[in-house]
Amino acid sequence: xxxxxxVFFLMTLPALLTGIAFGQEKIDYEMINRIREExxxxxxxxxxxxxxxxxxxxxxxxxPAYKKAAQWARQKFEAFGLESRLEPYGExxxxxxxxxxxxxxxxxxxxxxxxxxxxxxxxxxxxxxxDIVPIDTKKIFSEPDLERFKGKLRGKIIFVVPKRLLTLNFxxxxxxxxxxxxxxxxxxxxxxxxxxxxxxxxxxxxxxxDKIRQPLPPSEIEEFFEKEGVAAFVEPGGPQxxxxxxxxxxxxxxxxxxxxxxxxxxxxxxxxxxxxNRVMRLLEKGxxxxxxxxxxxxxxxxxxQDSNVMAELPGTDLKDEIVMIGGHYDSEPAGTGATDNAAxxxxxxxxxxxxxxxxxxPRRTIRxxxxxxxxxxxxxxxxxVKSHFADPSTKEHRPDYxxxxxYLNVDWYGRFRGIYLQRNDLVRPIxxxxxxxxxDVGMTxxxxxxxxxxxxxxxxxxxxxxxxxxxxxxxxFTTTFHTNMDVYDRxxxxxxxQASVVLAAFAYDASMRDDKLPRTSNQMKNDRRWxx
Numbered sequence: 464x465x466x467x468x469x470v471f472f473l474m475t476l477p478a479l480l481t482g483i484a485f486g487q488e489k490i491d492y493e494m495i496n497r498i499r500e501e502x503x504x505x506x507x508x509x510x511x512x513x514x515x516x517x518x519x520x521x522x523x524x525x526x527p528a529y530k531k532a533a534q535w536a537r538q539k540f541e542a543f544g545l546e547s548r549l550e551p552y553g554e555x556x557x558x559x560x561x562x563x564x565x566x567x568x569x570x571x572x573x574x575x576x577x578x579x580x581x582x583x584x585x586x587x588x589x590x591x592x593x594d595i596v597p598i599d600t601k602k603i604f605s606e607p608d609l610e611r612f613k614g615k616l617r618g619k620i621i622f623v624v625p626k627r628l629l630t631l632n633f634x635x636x637x638x639x640x641x642x643x644x645x646x647x648x649x650x651x652x653x654x655x656x657x658x659x660x661x662x663x664x665x666x667x668x669x670x671x672x673d674k675i676r677q678p679l680p681p682s683e684i685e686e687f688f689e690k691e692g693v694a695a696f697v698e699p700g701g702p703q704x705x706x707x708x709x710x711x712x713x714x715x716x717x718x719x720x721x722x723x724x725x726x727x728x729x730x731x732x733x734x735x736x737x738x739x740n741r742v743m744r745l746l747e748k749g750x751x752x753x754x755x756x757x758x759x760x761x762x763x764x765x766x767x768q769d770s771n772v773m774a775e776l777p778g779t780d781l782k783d784e785i786v787m788i789g790g791h792y793d794s795e796p797a798g799t800g801a802t803d804n805a806a807x808x809x810x811x812x813x814x815x816x817x818x819x820x821x822x823x824x825p826r827r828t829i830r831x832x833x834x835x836x837x838x839x840x841x842x843x844x845x846x847x848v849k850s851h852f853a854d855p856s857t858k859e860h861r862p863d864y865x866x867x868x869x870y871l872n873v874d875w876y877g878r879f880r881g882i883y884l885q886r887n888d889l890v891r892p893i894x895x896x897x898x899x900x901x902x903d904v905g906m907t908x909x910x911x912x913x914x915x916x917x918x919x920x921x922x923x924x925x926x927x928x929x930x931x932x933x934x935x936x937x938x939x940f941t942t943t944f945h946t947n948m949d950v951y952d953r954x955x956x957x958x959x960x961q962a963s964v965v966l967a968a969f970a971y972d973a974s975m976r977d978d979k980l981p982r983t984s985n986q987m988k989n990d991r992r993w994x995x
Contacts (some may be wrong), residue, residue: 479904482961490897512951521794533833546775550771550773564757565756568738582890583718597743628745637942700735712948714903715795776819776825778825780826786974788811788873797946803939804837809963811832833952852925879965880932885923887982906912
């Protein structure tokens with residue numbers, strides 16, 4: 464059962480009254496009560512998320528759309544009464560956006576195809592209607608493997624991998640973390656998803672892997688196809704190998720930004736696996752398949768600079784010290800970046816709005832960051848940490864290194880269930896007290912280990928206290944992760960409201976302590992419990 468905001472808030476009052484006597488942390492429960500009331504009674508988090516998704520999504524890394532969205536976020540922060548700015552952090556490469564895509568099968572039967580332009584690929588310069596040639600590019604090991612296609616590919620559309628075997632998925636689409644799973648996390652017993660990720664990393668680092676015959680680099684293969692006059696590439700929209708049925712999902716994940724002067728890749732589209740497989744089966748039957756592709760794209764190679772969006776609530780007696788909250792603002796281009804990570808960005812913005820609305824006067828300055836180019840390699844947060852705090856490669860400290868109390872990160876959309884301690888057990892009693900007023904809304908778990916894969920790691924790698932919240936998976940791994948299904952409709956209002964109030968309270972509590980949060984050298988270690 465879902466509870467409306469008003470009911471949700473009224474149920475919290477007994478917890479506030481009974482929690483005051485516990486612990487050594489000084490908690491301003493009157494302020495916590497005001498924060499809760501503002502969030503649960505007058506929340507604007509879904510309004511904020513809706514604009515990010517529907518008006519400005521997708522916010523593909525360093526694209527013209529991202530730049531427009533960044534300007535909007537800065538203005539929104541200012542409308543909340545906060546100081547805000549765009550902070551450029553350096554040149555990252557050429558901006559890219561898809562303006563139009565249309566893909567169809569014309570023979571032996573007509574079929575419209577679910578498809579998206581592959582990031583950084585060129586447009587088709589009009590409609591392409593052509594035959595299909597299947598070529599498994601993973602089995603091109605040498606130049607002779609390429610030479611056998613010489614003179615046979617001009618104007619053709621290439622299907623670049625075999626069809627995929629899709630299997631039934633017996634897991635529910637949406638899941639919340641069970642008590643047993645949370646207990647396992649607290650005791651560092653690895654969840655199945657994390658075990659699979661760790662196994663994948665071990666395989667990548669296996670010395671025997673290098674002895675396996677490797678295909679030619681994609682750049683060499685594409686150069687050959689370019690010379691041969693290939694019209695376009697087509698890929699299936701998901702991971703390779705056997706996988707659960709995708710049910711129309713199209714996974715689109717980009718690589719690093721395209722650099723100015725680099726060769727712009729051939730036109731390429733990523734289509735729904737089910738449609739890809741149908742075409743491949745028709746080809747296996749010896750039938751001729753005709754396909755139509757048209758894409759239009761825009762390259763922005765004039766402004767290579769990217770920016771983070773920053774906002775501040777100034778402190779009072781300890782204003783030179785900093786508490787930071789943040790999440791990445793960019794997204795992959797197939798959906799509108801709702802769960803990854805308009806949700807996290809909206810939670811950060813809403814937390815700052817709440818603090819301003821309730822008249823909070825923090826001792827330390829509370830600074831919010833919406834990071835650019837996280838999906839391209841955490842470029843925005845890494846550059847910020849290097850510029851303001853420390854260079855992880857040299858361990859050289861910047862003037863603000865000792866001024867940071869804590870960084871709290873949000874990177875997806877599920878309800879907060881706890882927080883990872885990053886092997887820093889010194890913060891355990893602090894976080895225990897900060898969580899106490901929110902146990903009634905599910906904030907109960909302290910995980911001793913680490914989760915990686917998102918922007919808090921930019922801080923951790925520099926020896927700074929950076930933390931990521933434990934969140935419910937919901938449909939993230941089954942439906943939305945980097946897919947065309949990552950849209951506003953997947954967001955759960957109650958979850959975003961709960962996360963906003965917890966983040967606002969944690970930021971306020973950190974800002975009011977007599978001391979900054981304790982640090983430990985163990986925080987620099989990453990035990991590879993991946994976040995995503």
